Amino acid sequence: MGRKDTVSTPLADRADDETLDLDPEQIKQLGYLASDCIGEYFARLPQLPVFPQTTGDELKNLLSEPLPVDGQAPQEILRQFEQLVIPGCRQNAHSRFWGYVSSPGAIIGAIADLISSALNQNVTSWRSAPAAAQIERLVIDWIKQMVDYPSDAGGLLVSGGSLANLSALMAASRAKAKSDIGAGGLRGSPSQMMIYASKEVHFSIEKAADILGFGRDSVRYISVDAQFKMDVAELAGQIEKDIEQGLAPFCVVGNAGAVNTGAMDPLDDLAEVCRKYDLWFHVDASYGGFAALAPSAKPLFAALDRADSLALDPHKWLYIPxxxxxxxxxxxxxxxxxxxxxxxxxxxxxxxxxESFAFFDHGIELTRRFRALKIWMALKHYGARRLGKCIEADIRMARYLAARVEQSDDFELLAPVELSIVCFRYAPAGLRQKIAASANDRSEQDQINEQLNDLNTAILNRLLRGGKAYISNTTVRGKFALRACIINYRTRQSDIDILLDEVARIGAELAPQ
Ligand SMILES: Cc1ncc(COP(=O)(O)O)c(C=O)c1O
Incomplete structure (x- = not known):
């Protein structure tokens, strides 16, 4: 008997419960359910507390369940999502959400994300995802045009500003190293490689220095002036000093919208320093970059084209999800x-x-989602002009907030507002008068400032728990600051009025009498 004759039972075909496939009608029904869920969410959003009225333990209990062994209907899952998950979310799309650097995201981008996941393109390279790769390269070209970066520059989409900064420092170090550190690692480098940034730089730069093996100590933090901009003379002096001591400066990082206050470093001057000492000039424009689309802010970005690399975040001020x-x-x-x-x-x-282009030749990731689709759709739908108008309005809202803070006896503005970040504190007239009266008594002043720091910390906690508005915090020259970053196309002046009324009300309740 031949070997073929020994196979007696034929192999069974795939059964219905051995596939995850849906027919096109079922897929459409699922899509309708999802779009109903999204529509309902946005109808309810204005009434939802901006921060959920819950605790960690409560959410943990609500959302704990055994591994689902058998499935359930999508309707049931969406019902649970609406009842359990949505009320437990911080509502980043709310008109009074101004925490950290977070935009509401444009819905067209969310729809694009759905479609992009449905196609499940893996944008490693052109040959893996021809049209998606081409759209990403087109979107990169559009981004260059929006910020006036040279047309022959290259780039790619990454998960966010942190990865963009890491990628930049990687490219910078390989371009400027005196030895082949890609092959031999840093042990082959004759001297410690140094990075320069202002004290206001985002922590992802130090993290990148750590990840890349230069060490956190390789970041030299340069002082800032009264406007929170890097002190260029100190930068040049520090570079000279480090060279004399046998260290190897290789990169200066400039801020185009620093995360605490929105300050713009003097980019042209930094570029000059880099030219003089043959250093890589990286600009972190993750927060501020797209403000170049706003006519009033555009001049601030005139020197962006001098950067060797630029970090940008469409998911911040371009409103992309x-x-x-x-x-x-x-x-x-x-x-x-x-x-x-x-x-x-x-x-x-x-x-x-x-056709031979590969994104993995220019960045860290191999498998990559089709991120470009949401930017492509949003730009085609709204156009750069409309997005620029939204950004301009955000800047106007920030100025309105700052003006109201300055006009009030209850508040103090803690930093100039260059883009759309406003740092302020509740400081009732009585305490401010005390600070002014103790101009020659540093310890008395420190004591009142400590009191204000505690008061504003308590105000922020109560404000967030109340759910009417969401801002975050930072420290500005030792002072605890309430920080609103307005990159939110839903925000109107009435929202800002509500914020200030609420802070003043809580402040009056908590302030020592
Ligand atoms: C100036 C700046 N750089 C980098 C980042 C990090 O960006 P991401 O959170 O997208 O990684 C942020 C985040 O707020 C930022 O404001």
Whole structure:
């Protein structure tokens, strides 16, 4: 008997419960359910507390359940989502949400995300996702145009500003190192490589220095002036000093919208310093960059094109849903040299420059989602002009908030408002008079400031628990600051009035009599 004759039972075909497939009608029904859920959410949103009225324990109990072994109907899952998950969320799309650096996200982008997940493109390279790769390259071109970055620059989308900063420092270090640190690691580097940034720089720079092996101590923090902009003379002096001591400066990071106050570093001057000492100039424009679309802010970004690399976050001030970050490199070849690795299973066989393009040659990730679709759709739907108008209105709202703070006897503005971040504190007239009266008594002043720090911490806690508005906090020259970052196209002046009324009301309740 031949071997074939020994197979007696035929292999069974796939049964209905061995596939996850749905027919097109079922898919449409599921989509209608999802869009109903989203529509209902936005109808309820204005009434929802901005921060959920719950506790960690309560949510843990509500959302704990055993591993689902058998499935249930989508209607039932969406019902649970509406009842349990939505009320437990911080409502980032609310008109009075101004925490951290977080936009409401444009709905067209959310729809794009749904479609992009349905197609499940893996945008490693052109050959893995031809149209998606082309759309990403087009979106990168549009982003360059929006911030006036050179047309022959390259770049790619990443998860956010932190990854963009990490990618930039990677490219910078490989371009400026005196040895091949890609092959030999930092132990092959003759001297410690140093990075320079203002004290206001985002912590992702220090984190990147740590991840890349330079160490946190390789970041030199340069002082800022009264406007929270980097002191260029101190920067140049520190670089000179470090060179004399045998260290190896390689990169300066400028802020185009620093995270605490929104300050813009003097980018042109920083570019000059970089030119003089042959350093890589990276600009972190994760928060501020797209304000270049707003006519009143555009001049602030005039020197962006001098940066060797630029971190931008469409998921911040371009209102694209999370996640959507972007790194631009002026010289694409330098990025390719830093990131290009190969393996047999990903070897690209195409020969045309377009078809052989691989994003993994220019960044950290291999598998990548089709992030570009949401930016493509949002830009096509709204156009850059409309987005710029929304940004301009955010800046106007921030100025309105700052003006109301300055006009009030109850508040004090703690930093200039350059873009759309407002740092202020509740400081009733009585306490401010005491500070003024103790101008020559530092310890008395410190004591009152401590009192104000405690008071404003308590105000913020109570404000967030109340759910009427959401702002976050920072420290400005030792003072606890209430910090509103307005990158929210839903915000109107009446929302800002509600915030200030609420802070004043809570402040009056909590202030020592
Ligand atoms: C100036 C700046 N850089 C970098 C980041 C990090 O961005 P992401 O949270 O997208 O990683 C932020 C976040 O707020 C930021 O404001």
């Amino acid at each position: 999370i996640d959507a970050g972007c790194i631009l490199y002026k010289n694409t070849e330098q990025a390719r040299r830093a990131f290009s690795h190969s393996a047999e299973y990903i070897r690209v066989l195409q020969e045309s420059p377009v």
